[in-house]
Amino acid sequence: MALARDADRQEESNMSRQKLIEMTRSLVKHGEADTMELVDDVMAVPASDYTDEDRFEQEKERIFKRLPLMVAPSCELAEPGSYKAMEIAGIPVLVTRQKDGTAQAFLNSCTHRGNPVAQGSGKASRFTCGYHGWTFKNNGDLLAVASPKDFGAVDKAAFCLKKFPTLERAGLIWATLDPESTLDIASYLCGYDELLEHFGFKTWHLFEQRTIPGPNWKTAYDGYLDFYHLPVLHKDTFGADFFNRANYFAWGPHQRLSSPSKFVQKTGSDEQVDLTQMDEKDWPIDALLQGVWTIFPHISIASFYGGGGRGAMISQLFPGRNVGESFTTQFYVMEHEPTDDEVRQGAHDQFAFLETVVAEEDYKTGKRQHEALQSGMLDKVWFGRNEGGGQAFHQWVDKLIKADDAQLDAIFTPQLEAAE
Numbered sequence: 001m002a003l004a005r006d007a008d009r010q011e012e013s014n015m016s017r018q019k020l021i022e023m024t025r026s027l028v029k030h031g032e033a034d035t036m037e038l039v040d041d042v043m044a045v046p047a048s049d050y051t052d053e054d055r056f057e058q059e060k061e062r063i064f065k066r067l068p069l070m071v072a073p074s075c076e077l078a079e080p081g082s083y084k085a086m087e088i089a090g091i092p093v094l095v096t097r098q099k100d101g102t103a104q105a106f107l108n109s110c111t112h113r114g115n116p117v118a119q120g121s122g123k124a125s126r127f128t129c130g131y132h133g134w135t136f137k138n139n140g141d142l143l144a145v146a147s148p149k150d151f152g153a154v155d156k157a158a159f160c161l162k163k164f165p166t167l168e169r170a171g172l173i174w175a176t177l178d179p180e181s182t183l184d185i186a187s188y189l190c191g192y193d194e195l196l197e198h199f200g201f202k203t204w205h206l207f208e209q210r211t212i213p214g215p216n217w218k219t220a221y222d223g224y225l226d227f228y229h230l231p232v233l234h235k236d237t238f239g240a241d242f243f244n245r246a247n248y249f250a251w252g253p254h255q256r257l258s259s260p261s262k263f264v265q266k267t268g269s270d271e272q273v274d275l276t277q278m279d280e281k282d283w284p285i286d287a288l289l290q291g292v293w294t295i296f297p298h299i300s301i302a303s304f305y306g307g308g309g310r311g312a313m314i315s316q317l318f319p320g321r322n323v324g325e326s327f328t329t330q331f332y333v334m335e336h337e338p339t340d341d342e343v344r345q346g347a348h349d350q351f352a353f354l355e356t357v358v359a360e361e362d363y364k365t366g367k368r369q370h371e372a373l374q375s376g377m378l379d380k381v382w383f384g385r386n387e388g389g390g391q392a393f394h395q396w397v398d399k400l401i402k403a404d405d406a407q408l409d410a411i412f413t414p415q416l417e418a419a420e
């Protein structure tokens, strides 16, 4: 059985590596021809989609509280007993790594009278509620009621913490913040997780993390979905000659963006390698994975070589308290934990640089853009034929807001089948 499973996994891995090679082939071809893939037409989005409070409420209800969300990279909860508490669209969430090694998300709310049972993050095999002292195991079971004789009879099995459907794949943990959800998380991923597996995040190390405030969540997310703005908005940080083209590859609503070019940066140096001068089977994995990998509706993964090793910044974006606010947790993950101070400092500097780029350039612009849109004087905003990523994102937001719960499976299952 185990052997058969290993063989299946190997076959999946070979197939998805083949897909990575096909994408790279297309990027090289477009790079040589000095072209990019363009979508059919420019597309307008009503400006009010970014500013309307009712629309914002719908997005929280129908997207963030109904679809699987990537709640944590596996390395954030590396060992049995690791946990973190967080809030997503007003829902208190607790994610734990249980004794058996699996990850599980819960409603962080005591079944006695609702107080959150955990704060912050750390390691704990049990949580004692700070209000009256009920104790829960980190698998959600109610272990003990305080002063049980006085309290009265309690069927402990009926008072476990509420569980959210949870799935760990590719070194990332997803949860759906609806205990009744029947949407299969694997179907929702549309086969994208098999490609993400190639990063090997499962064994990576969480170097640093931080949370920064931002503008409306879609305004913020738009910025992760185009390269068009890079040499303009980021001219002082990335440089004015930065490439502004991206080709988009989609698995359902999840999209990868990558520059059409035959050149890739050689691992660990500034030197450029010409992929056409190499046999495809020798194309290095970081060349095959280059660019930005987004996970609908709120994740962006940018990988690079920096600070002495392979690293990635995983940005996790959530809507804030009102339509004009969001917050983003940036996880800086590294293939290897740095062992000397120089590497540690290099990684730290790179992470600080990326924070500045996002906070000072992307999000400050997003705030100004949002304030201008709130004037209500502009009816529409536009996405060009070169901004297919933003177009697809807004189309998916629209489609999912309109879809009933019962339609969700039918939306994602065919996407998964098409990817296989």
Ligand code: FES
Pocket: 110, 111, 112, 113, 114, 115, 129, 130, 131, 132, 133, 134
């Ligand atoms: S609310 Fe948790 S013990 Fe009372």
Ligand SMILES: [Fe+2]
Pocket: 223, 224, 229, 230, 233, 234, 362
């Ligand atoms: Fe940007």
